[in-house]
Amino acid sequence: MTNLKHYDILVAPVITEKSTLASEQNQVVFKVAPTATKPEIKAAVEALFSVKVKNVNTLVRKGKVKRFRGIKGKQNDVKKAIVTLEEGHAIDVTTGL
Structure with missing residues (x-):
């Protein structure tokens, strides 16, 4: 059941x-919505x-302060999910959806 919310x-x-080595x-590593739960x-x-997920680990990378031409700016926080798949399942992220 594919829902638009997904x-x-x-x-x-x-x-x-690093994510290629994890594969x-x-x-598989995804950037996810900040409010998404496991x-x-x-x-x-x-x-x-259409795969079976074994485990989901999440992390939030805090936004860094960067300078561009002397002007200080802050990058947004990014939430990532490291999804572990069951044996025999795989996702090819290079093809897209």
Whole structure:
């Protein structure tokens, strides 16, 4: 059952060197909505990608203070979810939805 709310929960996949290494342990990293809970993230991944989720870990990276041409600015906080999949399941994040 694909619900439009699932698309609001998962913002984007995180494609970095570290998340690519995590994919070898059957893990996928997503940028998620700041208000998303672990059960909501699990339901969204299972519905959108037709896989079985084993575990969901979340973290919030606090926004950094950066300078651009001498003007100080602050990046937004980012919530990430590290989703561990059951054995035999995989998600190819490079193809998109």
